[in-house]
Amino acid sequence: MSASRTERLLNLLIALLNTTYGLRRGELRQKVYHDTTSTDVAFGRMFERDKGELRRFGFEVETVTDKGWGSDDPATTRYRIGKDSNRLPDVSLTPEECTVLILAAQLWEHAALGSAAVNAVRKLQASGGLVDAELPAGLQPRIRPAGQAFEDLVAAVHARHPVSFRYLAGSTGREESRLVEPWGLGSRFGQWYLVGHDRTRGAKRFFRLSRLTSAVDVLAKENFTAPPDFNVRAELATLTELPVQTAVVDVRAGSVHGLRRRATAVRGPEDVGVTAAGRDRLSVPYRDAETLAEELA
Template sequence: MTPAERLLDLVIALTHTEHRMTKADVRATVNGYSQASNDDAFERMFERDKVTLRELGIPLVTLTDDAHGDDIGYRIDLDGYDLPRVDLSPAEIGVLSVAAQVWDGAHLDLPARRALTKLRAVSPAASGELSGHVLRIPPPSATFDPLLSAIASRAVVTFGYRGATSSAPAQRRVEPWQLVVRDGAWYVLGHDLVRDAERMFRLTRITGAVKVGARGGATHPRVTGTGGGLGATSRASGSIGRTVGDDGAADVARVAVRPERAGEVRLRALAATPGEAAWSGWDVLELAVGNADDLAGLLAGHTDAVVVLEPPHLREAVVTRLRAAAGLATVGTATTGTETDPVSEPATDPATGDIQSSAPTTGEAGRG
């Protein structure tokens, strides 16, 4: 019997026991434990299985007999084990559908598809913004799984890394934070303990196996939304785009997005918060600017669904594109000879030059 089968039988037994099961009960009635050659082997096997169940989030509780304090038994707390009903919105189903594409061609491809099939059977269809979105990303490499495991367990990883300008790999120790795709390649973003700074490493340049340290060994928390590490890599290679401003600060954009709109923009968000004041009812996203021209083109393509709050240079780039598009529409209408009304240039704020038609007016936030 495999360890997974033994664990499943143990879970079934501990959830159906009327009160508790002692170690003797487990050894005598649960399949797999009779394979232990002696008492010490059974103790080691059972202790490992208890740790595994708790790491999986299964609430295994320890009970002692009131009359005999050394008589210890175990059961699973059913109140803590039962999951609540899963209710997902069309936008959430859409996000999960897009996320499942990460595993295309990888070992979790089939489980991800099966999970989506089950969710779609009890949930509404994906929202139109995300249902047709296709991720253009490479399949995960052999280094992906150990890095993902280290991120989840807050562990330090060690690997050999061949830089863009070096011929021989160097040993790196990193506290990984996030796996991201940039320019069609997978990168791991984290704190480089060798250089004591945020860095991003391309997975295809990692040589050999990734060694994962002890759980909880990482101590440097990521500052959400700083965009750090992206800029460090772009300064070194010039291949990821500008993510650090002239003053050396991280170049992060804040944009207001209408609910369940601009799915492609949402996929790039570093953080999201509910809008306040004039932007109540909207979502405020933080985006790593990267290549400002590319981001401006993306945001302008969503017209009234997205409004750039900062930085000013990105706002200006988006406004420029919207004005150009409005001008082309005006010229096109004027040259057709039809009686349709020409499309005029959108109203602008005379003080800032910002287009006003995208921003909500007082009392109309989220509906303008």
């Protein structure tokens, strides 16, 4: 759905929700459609399509007809959406469900949707929708922040605009320009991926957001159509995980406890000839060298 149509539907929804008496077609045409050039027939078709779209979203558009006083006073038809048609039932959450919601909000704490997640939890707490929940000890979920590229790509996916960016290819190690129709975004193996049609190569491709080397340029004047059966979760499930390898790292004694917990072997300064004084040698399993390097840094 284009941005202009989305805006029109939202304006129509607001207008129909904020009227008790109802609005006539002429009033809606003036307030929402701002259409003075097209014919009445074209406007009528657009209005009927938009009403159908709102009903598909679950909003019941009411039609109210007032009969005229005489033959020279025609009937008046008005439209509105009742306040109860869009009211959700009260939210009732179990302690387990509250725990999951709080953990999900913490997951986004330092990422693009962090403020939205925090505000949502606050609203539930204010309304009494969140009961007391005990978080598992030591559990603090995190998601890798993807920066401005994530927000720009989300907007391009929803608006169906192609994007261009510079990308460091993992297979060749070369930085290249890419022109992509973004179909969807998702997380896999702790990394964010964009799935889309690479116009240069004429094929579907996966792009890891951490390998973007430039800002995302959204081509707002162009549009594309994504495959109707596209499912980003199913697409990402086809990615194979990298094999386990072992890195040997020398660290100061008593430091990097997180890395030590994952180490399969630790050799200390007492192992003469292995490490320098005051250092331990860790054997650390890993799958992705880039992720390990980021953790070490």
